[in-house]
Amino acid sequence: MTESASPTEIRALERLAREVRRAILEMLTTSGSGHSGGSLSVTDLVTALIFRDLRYDPEQPAAPDRDRLVLSKGHAAPALYAAWAVRGWIPKAELATLRRLGSRLQGHVDREKLPYVEASTGCLGQGIGMAVGMALDGRLRGSPHQVYAILGDGECQAGPTWEALMAGGHYRLDRLTVIIDRNGLETDGATESILGIEPLAEKLAAFRYQVLEIDGHNFREILEAFARARATRDRPTAIVARTVKGKGVSFMENQHGWHGKAPSREEADRALAELPPLPAEEAGP
Numbered sequence: 001m002t003e004s005a006s007p008t009e010i011r012a013l014e015r016l017a018r019e020v021r022r023a024i025l026e027m028l029t030t031s032g033s034g035h036s037g038g039s040l041s042v043t044d045l046v047t048a049l050i051f052r053d054l055r056y057d058p059e060q061p062a063a064p065d066r067d068r069l070v071l072s073k074g075h076a077a078p079a080l081y082a083a084w085a086v087r088g089w090i091p092k093a094e095l096a097t098l099r100r101l102g103s104r105l106q107g108h109v110d111r112e113k114l115p116y117v118e119a120s121t122g123c124l125g126q127g128i129g130m131a132v133g134m135a136l137d138g139r140l141r142g143s144p145h146q147v148y149a150i151l152g153d154g155e156c157q158a159g160p161t162w163e164a165l166m167a168g169g170h171y172r173l174d175r176l177t178v179i180i181d182r183n184g185l186e187t188d189g190a191t192e193s194i195l196g197i198e199p200l201a202e203k204l205a206a207f208r209y210q211v212l213e214i215d216g217h218n219f220r221e222i223l224e225a226f227a228r229a230r231a232t233r234d235r236p237t238a239i240v241a242r243t244v245k246g247k248g249v250s251f252m253e254n255q256h257g258w259h260g261k262a263p264s265r266e267e268a269d270r271a272l273a274e275l276p277p278l279p280a281e282e283a284g285p
Contacts, residue, residue, distance in 0.1 A: 005052070005223050013219045015278040016086060017047040021248045022275055023082035027095040027105075029268040034099060034107060037245040037258040038152060039079040041183040044217045045241055049148060050083040053226045058089045061115035065143050068118045068134050072127025073152035073181060074108035075260070081105050089116060125158030127151070128178065132168045135176035135236070146230060150179045154186030157195040168236045169208035176236040177229040178209070181216065183245040185256040201240055209238040216241030248275055 005013075020043050028034040055067045071080055078098065085092045090104075097103035104113040108122030118134070121127040131149035138145050155161055168176050180200070184191055191197055201211045210232050214221040222241070229237035245259070246252025249271040263271060 005220065009052075010219050011278075012280075013044075013047055013051060015280060016051055017044050017219075018248075018275055018278050019086045020047055020079065020082045022272060022277070023085055023092070023095055024078045025249075025263060025268050025271050025275075027078055027082065027098045028262040029265055030096045031098040031100075032262055034078055034262045035075045035260050036249075036252060036262060037185065037255070037260075038073060038076045038181065038183065039082075040247045040249065040252065041216070041243040041245045042073070042076050042079050042150060042181045043083075043247065044219065045150065045179055045181065045222060045243075046079045046083050048219060048222045048226065050080075050087055052223065053230075054148070055146070056116075058087075058116065064141075065145050067145050068131070068147045070119045070121065070127045070131040070134070070147070070149045071109055072121055072131065072149050073124065073155055074121030074127065076150070076152070076181075077105070077107060077109045080109060084116060090114075124152065124155040125160035125164075128155075128161055129164040129167075131178075132164045132171075132173065132176060135168065135173040136171060138175050139171075139173065144175075146175050146177065147173075148177050148179060150181060152186070153180055153182045153184065153191050153197060153200075154194075156180065156197045156200065157191070165204070165207050165209075165238075172208065172234050173236045174233045177226070178204075178236065178238045180238065180240050181243055182240050183243045185245045185254070185259065187256065187259045189256050201238075204238040204240070209236050211238050211240065213240045214242070216243035217247060250274060 084090045098105045109117045111117040111120045119130040135147040204211045212225045252258040
């Protein structure tokens with residue numbers, strides 16, 4: 001989708017992202033485990049894809065020319081599940097089964113359990129390789145589908161990530177869009193103190209990527225970046241999205257301790273009070 005979003009559409013996306021964040025908090029609280037910080041930081045990016053940019057028919061999840069979305073940072077699965085539920089692809093009641101034995105909603109996305117999952121991920125550095133393969137397959141088949149891969153910045157410390165990125169640039173896979181959730185934090189602290197990945201944009205450019213640096217919580221910037229990526233030929237695109245870990249909840253924001261921690265009921269109630277539902281617009285995405 002290349003046309004600019006109207007102010008009404010932007011407000012609608014903001015409202016939907018608020019719903020997704022509330023659903024994330026509820027499901028993590030019910031589960032008692034899961035990844036809060038990285039799910040909330042990637043919420044706006046996932047919302048923009050699921051509700052506006054992704055060319056995907058949930059009634060035909062195996063359509064050969066569908067766009068692909070690979071959540072390479074598989075631990076942020078709650079963001080994807082919540083967006084699907086708000087979109088109506090899965091029942092909202094199913095969110096309460098997160099991480100239960102036999103549930104379709106495991107702690108990391110599982111392709112064998114849900115038709116909308118393009119790749120089972122969890123071992124960081126693996127999803128991006130599969131996304132590169134999907135983009136190469138599309139070229140060989142002459143398919144117009146776009147492939148999106150969402151990576152964490154801690155994931156960019158893994159060697160397989162860079163092998164895959166190098167292949168994407170080498171083959172000039174212009175249907176590949178890599179989105180890096182650059183919230184600056186991982187399980188044990190700041191990425192730059194644990195194993196620095198900067199200068200990230202320069203590295204990606206050296207690998208033959210069109211590099212776009214954006215505010216990962218600004219829907220206008222997000223949608224403009226997606227449009228530029230879709231229109232670009234002869235090279236893949238890497239979007240470095242500057243985000244806030246735990247975005248939307250004051251006591252979670254920029255706190256690495258919330259990387260793999262679920263809120264208690266009391267904490268969830270405090271968080272939800274900071275995220276009251278926004279009024280619906282007359283028109284939306």
